[in-house]
Amino acid sequence: MIGPDRLARVSAEAVVPEQLVSYVRAVSGSKPAMIGSCVGYQSEGSIVLVGYPLHDPKDEGAMADAIEEALHMPDLRRLTVIGPVRPPQAPIETEVTEDSYFVLPLPPPAPGQKLRNLLKRAGRELTLHRELRLGEDHLALVQGYLNERTLAPGTRHIFRQLPLYLEASAGSMVFSARLADGRLAAFAVGEFGSLSTAFFLFCFRDSELAPPGSADLALSGLLEEARQRGQSRMNLGLGVSEGIRFFKRKWGAEPFLPYVEVTWDPVAQGVFSRLAAIFRRKPT
Numbered sequence: 001m002i003g004p005d006r007l008a009r010v011s012a013e014a015v016v017p018e019q020l021v022s023y024v025r026a027v028s029g030s031k032p033a034m035i036g037s038c039v040g041y042q043s044e045g046s047i048v049l050v051g052y053p054l055h056d057p058k059d060e061g062a063m064a065d066a067i068e069e070a071l072h073m074p075d076l077r078r079l080t081v082i083g084p085v086r087p088p089q090a091p092i093e094t095e096v097t098e099d100s101y102f103v104l105p106l107p108p109p110a111p112g113q114k115l116r117n118l119l120k121r122a123g124r125e126l127t128l129h130r131e132l133r134l135g136e137d138h139l140a141l142v143q144g145y146l147n148e149r150t151l152a153p154g155t156r157h158i159f160r161q162l163p164l165y166l167e168a169s170a171g172s173m174v175f176s177a178r179l180a181d182g183r184l185a186a187f188a189v190g191e192f193g194s195l196s197t198a199f200f201l202f203c204f205r206d207s208e209l210a211p212p213g214s215a216d217l218a219l220s221g222l223l224e225e226a227r228q229r230g231q232s233r234m235n236l237g238l239g240v241s242e243g244i245r246f247f248k249r250k251w252g253a254e255p256f257l258p259y260v261e262v263t264w265d266p267v268a269q270g271v272f273s274r275l276a277a278i279f280r281r282k283p284t
Helices: 004-012 021-028 060-071 113-125 136-148 153-160 162-168 214-229 242-250 266-280
Strands: 031-035 038-043 046-050 078-083 096-105 127-131 172-178 184-191 197-205 233-238 254-264
Touching: 004 021, 004 031, 021 031, 021 038, 021 162, 031 060, 038 060, 046 060, 060 078, 096 242, 113 214, 127 214, 136 153, 136 184, 136 197, 153 162, 162 172, 172 214, 184 214, 197 214, 214 233, 233 254
Parallel strands: 046 078, 197 233
Antiparallel strands: 031 038, 038 046, 078 254, 096 233, 096 254, 127 172, 172 184, 184 197
């Protein structure tokens, strides 16, 4: 378990959302621990290692050292590593998920004409409000999103834990885009606890109420908040799909760090390695 001072340091140095300890603890219920120069999260025999070393998120050697330390931890039955490259210790046959985090410098590039028009139209119909907690209308918007889409159970769980995260993190904030009568059209959740990097974590919009550009307007509020705080970039999260990548690139975001995710069973791998060694022995 990481002490309170170390927890604060990890989040203060975060460059990817998985290093935001309050966020991960709230949505997963796992316990954070420093493993080498990386933060990991432990839960019932499993470890998720965030293989972006705090001193340098691209230090592959430090990531490998942290993985080696994790592999020697007791009662480990499942190890997931996310990092900038495939872990050298991962079994060859293990499936890999790959993506990239997208980032915007702060202040962001000047928006193109189409984006300016969207922001102008949304700004005529909506007003942005800075809020620290989610109300019933926010939760209804999240539930509507869940009702309309087929999502993985893990994703649904994360969305349902948003109120808990906002209560747990002093660096979190909500920007709500509301119509003149107060109805909620869209909202975005951001995190500002890191010294250098702000995070665009979630965005929801009402498909019936929200005018075009509502999500963009909510994001613009997060960007202005981060600029005023003196942060140098905003991590917009993973590319995920072509539509999401289009939204991010529309703002001028570019890939920042590779995301490589691998999960394996170290116990089973150890058994297979020993069997392979037996079969490789030459007869005497």
